[in-house]
Amino acid sequence: xxxxxxxxxxxxxxxxxxxxxxxxxxxxxxxxxxxxxxxxxxxxxxxxxxxxxxxxxxxxxxxxxxxxxxxxxxxxxxxxxxxxxxxxxxxxxxxxxxxxxxxxxxxxxxxxxxxxxxxxxxxxxxxxxxxxxxxxxxxxxxxxxxxxxxxxxxxxxxxxxxxxxxxxxxxxxxxxxxxxxxxxxxxxxxxxxxxxxxxxxxxxxxxxxxxxxxx
Numbered sequence: 482x483x484x485x486x487x488x489x490x491x492x493x494x495x496x497x498x499x500x501x502x503x504x505x506x507x508x509x510x511x512x513x514x515x516x517x518x519x520x521x522x523x524x525x526x527x528x529x530x531x532x533x534x535x536x537x538x539x540x541x542x543x544x545x546x547x548x549x550x551x552x553x554x555x556x557x558x559x560x561x562x563x564x565x566x567x568x569x570x571x572x573x574x575x576x577x578x579x580x581x582x583x584x585x586x587x588x589x590x591x592x593x594x595x596x597x598x599x600x601x602x603x604x605x606x607x608x609x610x611x612x613x614x615x616x617x618x619x620x621x622x623x624x625x626x627x628x629x630x631x632x633x634x635x636x637x638x639x640x641x642x643x644x645x646x647x648x649x650x651x652x653x654x655x656x657x658x659x660x661x662x663x664x665x666x667x668x669x670x671x672x673x674x675x676x677x678x679x680x681x682x683x684x685x686x687x688x689x690x691x692x693x694x695x696x
Contacts, residue, residue: 495521509532511532512533512568512571513567513572513593516537516574518574523572532570538557539556539558540556559576559590560589562590562592567593568593568595573586574601574603575672578604578618580619587636591634591636600675600677600679601674601675602627603644603673603675604627605618605622606621606671607621609646623673627673636678636679638675639677640675643671644671644672644673644674
């Protein structure tokens, strides 16, 4: 069952994570948490931005509990959302690696966002050991593969970097930033995080753009 956690109830590492991304989402008043799962990122951004939060997940049991916090909540496949220019921000945390055709979900996200709306995505990299432990995972992502998917789906990439795998022990939390920097070079590499903005002109002009370098 879902348990709502306000910003002050998050762990120290979760708060630091939110602090690293919150600046990209100023003015985002309507948030869609797609495949919300435990939902802690949506909770934190809702509180920090004083935003309205809509949550959908294919597993209805994950949406039970504090339903009063939502404007809307439904058991729904993100590949068939049906929203049209309704949101300023979409959270897609750890979901597209489960899909045979992630482009179908990205098209739904693009349609659901207002023009210049933003999407926040996290996916496992090939070096993340936990990727291979979940039989429902279809594919990991590199910077190059996620960049291609975002651009071909009509998104302009604002920020993308690898995150280090979690460290053990609270005393190491102060080193998380240094580990994330090292993850760019392959050290303890775990998830890949991206923030991108809807850009309708991008897909129209994609054929004239230079190839993306392998990262």
